[in-house]
Amino acid sequence: MNHATPALDNLYMEIILDHYKHPRNRTDLSHLDDSTLHENPSCGDSIKIEVIFNPDGTIRDARHDGHGCAISTASASLLSERLPGKTPAEARQFIAEFIAVLRGEAPPERLDAFGDLAALGGVVKFPLRVKCAALAWHALEKCLEGK
Numbered sequence: 001m002n003h004a005t006p007a008l009d010n011l012y013m014e015i016i017l018d019h020y021k022h023p024r025n026r027t028d029l030s031h032l033d034d035s036t037l038h039e040n041p042s043c044g045d046s047i048k049i050e051v052i053f054n055p056d057g058t059i060r061d062a063r064h065d066g067h068g069c070a071i072s073t074a075s076a077s078l079l080s081e082r083l084p085g086k087t088p089a090e091a092r093q094f095i096a097e098f099i100a101v102l103r104g105e106a107p108p109e110r111l112d113a114f115g116d117l118a119a120l121g122g123v124v125k126f127p128l129r130v131k132c133a134a135l136a137w138h139a140l141e142k143c144l145e146g147k
Contacts, residue, residue: 009122011119012118012119012121012122013119015074015078015116015119016070016071016074016119016120017070017074018074019073019074019077019078019116020070020073020074020077023064023073023074023076023077024077024078024080024081025061025062025063025064025077025080025081026063026064026065026076026077026080027063027064027065028065029048029050029063029064029065030065032048032050036048036049036050036139036142036143037066038135038136038138038139038142039135040068040072040131040132040135042128042131043068043069043128043131043132044068045066045067045068045069045072045132045135046066046067046068047064047065047066047068047072047076047135047136047139048064048065048066048139049062049063049064049076049136049139049140049142049143050062050063050064050143051063051083051140051143051144053147057087057088057147058084058085058086058087059083059084059085059086059087059088059091060084061080061083061084062079062080062083062084062140063080064076064077064079064080064136064139068132068135069132071120071123071129071132071133072132072133072135072136074119074120075120075132075133075134075135075136075137076135076136078116078117078119078120079117079136079137079140081116082094082114082115082117083140088144088147091140091144092141092144095137095140095141095144097110097114098111098114098117098134098137099134099137101121101124102120102123102124102130102133102134103130104124108121108122108124109121120133
């Protein structure tokens with residue numbers, strides 16, 4: 001991922017803003033109890049994630065609800081688009097790879113294979129925003145426990 005070009009930075013900003021203004025798979029999850037709520041106390045972002053499985057154990061849908069900044073909302077939206085069809089093990093690997101990039105443990109170029117999720121690679125430069133981008137992913141980890 002080459003963040004040196006203004007055109008690419010603009011494209012990534014457009015992707016993030018589009019997912020913030022029009023989040024995919026966002027729905028009312030008030031039927032889930034508060035134990036599923038994940039919060040970022042440093043900024044007040046909060047999210048719930050619900051994963052629906054197919055009979056074969058693969059993920060059919062991932063839905064999210066909550067409130068937060070453009071980064072956390074876009075991250076949840078992008079995440080929800082990439083999960084259908086994955087097994088829980090594949091989803092956990094996906095989470096691990098994404099979080100490794102956010103933590104600077106893997107190069108941002110690793111996200112190039114993740115489609116539009118590459119737009120979040122620039123968050124690495126802003127440590128306070130990493131928690132925003134990772135919030136939905138940590139909520140997803142909790143959803144997958146025992147699966």
